[in-house]
Each structure stands twice: as C-alpha cells, then as structure tokens.
Amino acid sequence: MPANRCSEEISIKATFRSKRGSMIIPLAEVTNKIYDFIVAGGGTAGCVLASRLSQNPNIKVLLIEAGGSAQGQQNTEVPFLGVTLPGSDLDWKFNSVPQAGLDGRSVPVARGQVLGGTSTINFFTWNRASNALWDKWASLTGDQEWSWKHVEKYYKMTSRLVKPADGHDTTGEIIPSAHGNGPIEVSVPGFPTELDSMVVNTSKSLGGRFAYNQDINAGKTLGFGLMQSSIGHSKRSSSATAYLAPAMNRPNLDVLINTHVTRLVRTSERHISVFRTIEVATSASGQHYQITAAKEIILSAGVIGTPQILLLSGIGPKEDLDKLNIITYVDIPDVGRNLVDHPLVPNYFSVNSDKTFDAVLRDPTIFAGKLQEWASSGQGLFVDSPGNTQGYMRLPKDAAIFERYQDPASSPESAHTEIIFVDGFGQFGEAPAPETGNFMTVLTGVVSPLSRGSVTLTSSDPFDKPAIDLGLLNSEFDIFAMVQAMKDAQSFLTAEPWSGYIKAPFGELADATTDEAKAAYARKFGVTGNHPAGTAAMSPAHAAWGVVDSKLLLKGVEGVRVVDASVFPHTPECHIQAPVYVIAERAADLIKEKYAI
Numbered sequence: 001m002p003a004n005r006c007s008e009e010i011s012i013k014a015t016f017r018s019k020r021g022s023m024i025i026p027l028a029e030v031t032n033k034i035y036d037f038i039v040a041g042g043g044t045a046g047c048v049l050a051s052r053l054s055q056n057p058n059i060k061v062l063l064i065e066a067g068g069s070a071q072g073q074q075n076t077e078v079p080f081l082g083v084t085l086p087g088s089d090l091d092w093k094f095n096s097v098p099q100a101g102l103d104g105r106s107v108p109v110a111r112g113q114v115l116g117g118t119s120t121i122n123f124f125t126w127n128r129a130s131n132a133l134w135d136k137w138a139s140l141t142g143d144q145e146w147s148w149k150h151v152e153k154y155y156k157m158t159s160r161l162v163k164p165a166d167g168h169d170t171t172g173e174i175i176p177s178a179h180g181n182g183p184i185e186v187s188v189p190g191f192p193t194e195l196d197s198m199v200v201n202t203s204k205s206l207g208g209r210f211a212y213n214q215d216i217n218a219g220k221t222l223g224f225g226l227m228q229s230s231i232g233h234s235k236r237s238s239s240a241t242a243y244l245a246p247a248m249n250r251p252n253l254d255v256l257i258n259t260h261v262t263r264l265v266r267t268s269e270r271h272i273s274v275f276r277t278i279e280v281a282t283s284a285s286g287q288h289y290q291i292t293a294a295k296e297i298i299l300s301a302g303v304i305g306t307p308q309i310l311l312l313s314g315i316g317p318k319e320d321l322d323k324l325n326i327i328t329y330v331d332i333p334d335v336g337r338n339l340v341d342h343p344l345v346p347n348y349f350s351v352n353s354d355k356t357f358d359a360v361l362r363d364p365t366i367f368a369g370k371l372q373e374w375a376s377s378g379q380g381l382f383v384d385s386p387g388n389t390q391g392y393m394r395l396p397k398d399a400a401i402f403e404r405y406q407d408p409a410s411s412p413e414s415a416h417t418e419i420i421f422v423d424g425f426g427q428f429g430e431a432p433a434p435e436t437g438n439f440m441t442v443l444t445g446v447v448s449p450l451s452r453g454s455v456t457l458t459s460s461d462p463f464d465k466p467a468i469d470l471g472l473l474n475s476e477f478d479i480f481a482m483v484q485a486m487k488d489a490q491s492f493l494t495a496e497p498w499s500g501y502i503k504a505p506f507g508e509l510a511d512a513t514t515d516e517a518k519a520a521y522a523r524k525f526g527v528t529g530n531h532p533a534g535t536a537a538m539s540p541a542h543a544a545w546g547v548v549d550s551k552l553l554l555k556g557v558e559g560v561r562v563v564d565a566s567v568f569p570h571t572p573e574c575h576i577q578a579p580v581y582v583i584a585e586r587a588a589d590l591i592k593e594k595y596a597i
Helices: 006-011 027-031 044-053 079-084 131-141 148-158 194-206 239-247 302-312 318-323 358-362 364-377 476-492 507-511 515-525 577-595
Strands: 013-018 021-026 034-040 061-064 159-161 184-186 223-226 253-256 260-269 273-281 289-299 343-351 387-393 417-422 439-446 454-456 467-469 502-505 560-562
Touching (some): 044 239, 044 577, 131 148, 148 159, 343 476, 387 476, 417 476, 476 515, 502 507, 507 515
Parallel strands (some): 034 289, 159 184
Antiparallel strands (some): 223 387, 343 439, 417 439
16 A cells, blocks of 8 residues: 555664665555565575676665674674674574474574574574585475586585684685685684684594585585684674675665565566555554565575465465465475474583683673773674584494485485584573583584474564474484484594593483483474574475576566575575575576676
C-alpha cells in the first residue's frame, strides 16, 4: 500500500552513518522510487550484491536491512570480543525448538540483525571448503559453472591475505598463490598462544589422519594448521566494512535500516507468478509500505529469514500454508526444509599454565589493560578470536558406521569432523566458567552431518519468530562422528608436545570414558556451530526437489532470486562464511550478464 500519512512518513527514517557523514532515507521517499534491484537483507551476501550491482551508475539499487549499523560499536571491531555478540542487540536472538538429539534442550541460534549480517557477529573463521565441495555442487545442480574450475575466480574476488597484527613472517604458514585480491581482509593469528606450536608440532609428528596442512584454503581442507580469519589490521573485516562502506556515497544506492521485509507481493500472473514488489514495515504495529523493482527482488535474508519471507508470501508447501490461512501462490514443498547445521561440543581440560586467557576474563583491570593495548597499538591478545588453530579430519576408513551409512562428505578430500583449540575456558552452552584455574577448550564438531531440520512459520505475523529445528545429533551417524572426534582430540593431546601441559579432563568430561558416556556428554553439552544452510536449496531447473535453479532464480516465479546460505545444495564441510561470499560474487555476475549491465 502506498504511503499516505505525512506525519508517519516524516517519522519513519533509516540511517546509515558512513565515513563521510550521514545518509538519511525517509521510507516514504523510497516508496515513491522505482529501483532496478531490491536486495532484501543487508547481511553477508546482501552487502556484496549492493556493492557490486551499484558499480554501474545507471543501475538503481535498494538494500533493506532489518537491523541497524554497527559502525563505532567496539565489540564488533575487536576480534577477541566477537564472542560477546551472539545474544546482543545485534543478534536476532533466535532459539531452536527443543532438540531431541540434545536431550530435549533448546539452544540459541545466532544470526546477525545488523548491516553485514552474521559476518558482523561471527567468530571470523575463513574456510572456502575443499575443491571437491564445489564439484559436488556442480554435480547436484547439473551446472558445471559451480565447479571449482569455474568458481575459483569468484573466491579470489572475495578476499586477500594481509599481514597478521604482529607482522610476523608467515612463510610456511600459508600458501599465498591460493588467495586472491578481494575486499575481505584475511590473516593468520597475530598473537601466538602457547597452543599454536603444540598443535602444529603434533600434527607434523603424527601425520596420517592428524597431518599438518599448511593452508586449509588451498584446495584440501584435511589436516591441522593455523586458523585463517576475516581480520585485517587488528579489526573485523565484514561485508559491511569491506563491501558496503566504500559504496555508501554512490547516488544510485539507497540503504534502509531498521526495516523488515514482511512479504513479497504478487504483481501479476501470466504463464507464471510475477513478484517484483515487496512489502516492508518498521514495526509490527506500524504502517506497511510497498516498493517495486523493475528487474528483480534479491532475497538475501539468510537461512532463517529467506524461507520465512517466502512462506509469508504464499510460496512454499501448500499443506503448511493452508494451516495458517495463507494463500498458496506457488507450491514449493522444499521451502524451509532440509536445514543442515554443524553440531559443536566443548571439551574442557585443566592445564599446567598461567598464560591462558582465564585470568583476563576474571579480572576487570587486566581486561581493561588488554583492551587498551588493542586500542592504542593494535597488538596483544585481543587482535585474534579466542581460537588460533583448527583441524579437519575424516573418520577411519574402516569405521563400523560405514557398514550402515554411505559417506556423507563431498569426497575423500572433504572432512567429517573438526577440532578447534582455544587457549582458555571458552563458555559454549550452559557450562559455567570456573572461578579459579587455567583451562584449554577443545571444540569438536561434525561438519558432514546427516541430520536435517527445518524452518516453519508459527503464525502469519511477519514479526513473530519462526520455529527453527536444527535437527542436531538426530542421526546415528552424527553421534558416531562426534564421539570419534572427541576420541581423536584426546589422542592428539597425548602426543609428546603436550607432555606435562594437560592436567586432566575437566568436569563431566572426566567421567566420559566410554563411547556411550561420550555420546551422553555430547547430547548434554552440545550446541550449534551456527552454520545453518540449505532451506532454499539449488537444484536442476526441472528437478522436483529444491527451491531455486542453478542460476539462483526462484522456481515457478518470475522476478525473484535467492542469494545466501539457504541455497547451498550440500553443506560445506567447514565454516560457511567464505562460501557465502563466493555465491554472492557469482550471483552478481549472473545478474550483470542477464541484464547486460
């Protein structure tokens, strides 16, 4: 509906503060414009698209974000403080439905409600997946343009290696030729911890399944090495800072913040339903407005937001929409289905050391000193996220689970499990931090899970949160893999470099001495790795399954494209932010090619 109340028009404004000043866009003014493209969601992918499409001064782009801007909020800039952002005002504050695989517990699901989306609140890890993952996507979609041979150029458009904060020589720690020259800054840790050398030396000495990997982003993810993170010059590098901020003064780019996309509006029906108008509102009780795109609406609202908007628009499984009295315009059964996430379990160990970060978190004076060191010199503990090293592993080839399940990983080059080493007590889930002592946290995860979940509506009100079922540890395979990861972590820690460092497993982990006890521990303390994907998956154009085709166009609809992690047809066996940037870069090219811009 068009804006028609002057007092309300004046009061509803969206502001983005850029380096050069302030851009204020009255919502009523925006509704009177015709844009070529409307990007719904200013997250990881949305900022990329807004930046790339607005490079052509003749193309008018509108970016809409439900949250605000994080500019000037120190916790989003300081890498070590990234752990404070989930559950903050920059987070949607979603919670899962009770998870059967986690003893009926509901767990928080962190998604960024801010420009930059989850790239503004995540824990930085930069993995672009094995080459084989992209070849798997090509096979599943029937489109060889998704193979690594063709996608590599897009990866290199996303990011570039920069020096770590301390400027140390990174020879032997990375393979520079595997990287590109894009906006996102990526670096190895800039404040070494005592764990780093122990992890690297252990992997080099053990070899085999524990082998050292000089660069996890060089095509094969298997092995252990230094973590690469979206950090440059001691600060977070996000899609908002790296892609959007440099584009903010373009006169052909408008940005609305604190504005929710409530639904897509069907504008006509010929041989196919046409959706080129969106409806937006700033609050549940506020006026709803409509804005039209001449060419396309690009949904980049994320793995949860995208299916919610589609369902509210009458696009999804008819049987579900009928229950809420939502008219079904396009019956696509897989909208909101096939959600995949990586379960994560914290394993705690008490250690013989006084160098862990535990004292920093307990003593406000020490904490303030570390923060001041970061602010004044860009050095010290706070220049990195709490974890500096990671490893990816496959299950043993003769694992009994393969007698009952096919290998779910992309290929023999892709992992089943992940291990991350944290130099202190990292509070994941409900385990309280001890008041004394020094600790190490070893995070074990399953990155090729067979469990599946869903995103479904709880009502027809766009401001009501959807039901999120992550499906964590619902599969026997996932439990087997998690237990194996926990055993592998403990085997890794018995190697000579750890001699005298580990005191003992801490808390209930000490009693988890059998496979059954480890499984019970995982169900009690497991959380989400916050890597959800797949709720609007790609598939061949004429396939009965899936939601979008290989060009990311919504099936059965004209005028809508989806670009975010919801389109993943197979979950990456790694942290997923880098693959999201890759699909966004490729989507920008697909759009430019289609419209000759």
